[in-house]
Amino acid sequence: MYNEIDYTLMATVRDVAERAGVSPITVSRVINNAGYISGATRAKVEAAIAELGYVPNTLARSLRSKRSHTLAFITTDITNPFFTSMARGIEDAASAAGYTVLFCNTDESVEKEDRYVRLLLQKQTDGILLVPAGSSPRSVDLLRSQDTPVVVLDRAIEPLKADVVRCDSVRSSYDLIRVLLERGHRRIAALGGPVGISTADDRIAGYTHAMKEAGLPTRDLVIYGQFTESSGFEMAQSVLALSPRPTGLFATNNFVALGAIRAIEAHGLRIPQDVSVVAFDDVPPVLAQYAFLTVIAQPAYQMGQKAVELLLQRLQDEAPPEYRQVILPTHLIVRGSVGLAPDARGSVVTAPK
């Protein structure tokens, strides 16, 4: 019996080494540009690599070196333009640093999230970018127990045991409500998201703060639901049925806003003549010219980039021991969906100091 080389199989370092008349480790050094290699040896090895059409096996490399150079982005729905931009920011930053990214959609289900986290752990993913589906630190804890660093995006979870990149939902919502108050609106309803999700809670908190500060009641005007279009439709239906009808609507998310607009149209009401609308999240940049909603735009792409930056720092032990919280600034864009309150009788509330 003799060694039989099957040239139909994919070449390995061993094959290349044999062909170049060197040892496998020398081939490895050439591939990785590591250590000292003489020009002649390098040339021989590179020739052999070309002749055999050799492609290094990253799996084997990762197994040995304990680094997969793969990150994962777990989000609720990549189809939401907000998360699509974020994903693009993540991909660009990761790719520039030599990492590839796995994308996972949880559809706001903690079970799916849990399944993905376990899968990614098995795949030896170096780090995870997570938009948590729930409010519990469960996934973060599981990842920490396996020494896999996480950066939490968009939403906060308590207690804080990971770096976080997000925006200030409380403050931004406050600003949005002020836009309505300054135009004389006094009955303003808030269409909320899922209770427990930090962004949902914070946005309601910002609304409540602005209303209380203006001495206005919020009873019956706050309603909770899901971050979906159908939920937005239903929530809007129910607040539009109130008497007297609110003159301002605050949609806490882009999908909710779309549902709300549909409901307003279904009621035969006009925006902004009958009802003014403000919302969180802008339309995708490419559609910006058709936008008519007054919104708080969040820097999704930059959030993705920043999160990767923090994650890579952790992976390279360049991060401080304590967890960091990066709050990126939002951008208020006032458009045609807001107008003076129809019932404003000169009693327009002015901006506080």
Next chain:
Amino acid sequence: MYNEIDYTLMATVRDVAERAGVSPITVSRVINNAGYISGATRAKVEAAIAELGYVPNTLARSLRSKRSHTLAFITTDITNPFFTSMARGIEDAASAAGYTVLFCNTDESVEKEDRYVRLLLQKQTDGILLVPAGSSPRSVDLLRSQDTPVVVLDRAIEPLKADVVRCDSVRSSYDLIRVLLERGHRRIAALGGPVGISTADDRIAGYTHAMKEAGLPTRDLVIYGQFTESSGFEMAQSVLALSPRPTGLFATNNFVALGAIRAIEAHGLRIPQDVSVVAFDDVPPVLAQYAFLTVIAQPAYQMGQKAVELLLQRLQDEAPPEYRQVILPTHLIVRGSVGLAPDARGSVVTAPK
């Protein structure tokens, strides 16, 4: 010297085996539900797995089994809603079959595509879903040389050496132009994409066919550019400067359409009173209610699903030896962006048989 077990390190099959008093291979069988295992043994092993918090290492598994259970989707820009939906269809189908998906953006650059293909090859990706950046079969050839199956999406490349899932751009464009012809338009300009990209070429072909059939000239009315908003803007600028001005515009892609609309507005013209517009690709489903463009909608999500189906068949050797071409039906949606030609004097072209 004795064997020292470091419990701070991640547990392996060996650790689990030791703890359960069985051999590593038995643990492997339990994990994979393969072969015969007695209930008692299985229980012991599962207990040990739980106690140690054992997580199998997929890298090692893949190295040995030659299956990474990972697919990759290479597209030009995930930020384009058309590709976002496609990505979601891919993710859902792949995930249901136990595969994870890597997403790669090439920004229409063949160099980036090439780099990604090599990277994915190194990562032992089981199969690739490719929206080719160029017209050459280069990437497909490279993948074939390494026995990695590919399914080409959206665009055709010649010669055909892979399964393809796409729509009929020629026929769909023809239908779109007929909408204009039937409303009396005679001067219709086409804003094309990059020459060489099959969808771009096919859409112009469909346009040309409809025009020729109606006995209308196309000279000076066809212009080529990129599938971007800025290119759409520039192309529209130049055709709107023609004299006599075209009364109908055909944008061969969603981004091109957005640029065209911006140019029309910049010229102080109204849609559809002065210019009617038809385009390829619908707005994202969630924004459908604000859509006013007459479009050909392509079933992006289903295209993604179907492509994964074909790819998995290849991976499981359930596919026929010849390459398959799946043409999915498109959907014509007539909306307010088209009207009667301003210069139509009763001479409206009627539909052919």
Next chain:
DNA sequence: TTGTAAGCGTTATCAC
């Protein structure tokens, strides 16, 4: 500057 030996964590193969 280059090489030897060993092992990363898993599973294929064959044996009992």
Next chain:
DNA sequence: GTGATAACGCTTACAA
């Protein structure tokens, strides 16, 4: 039903 052994392709540690 279960186990011993080797091997997947690469790189770390140590030598020369």
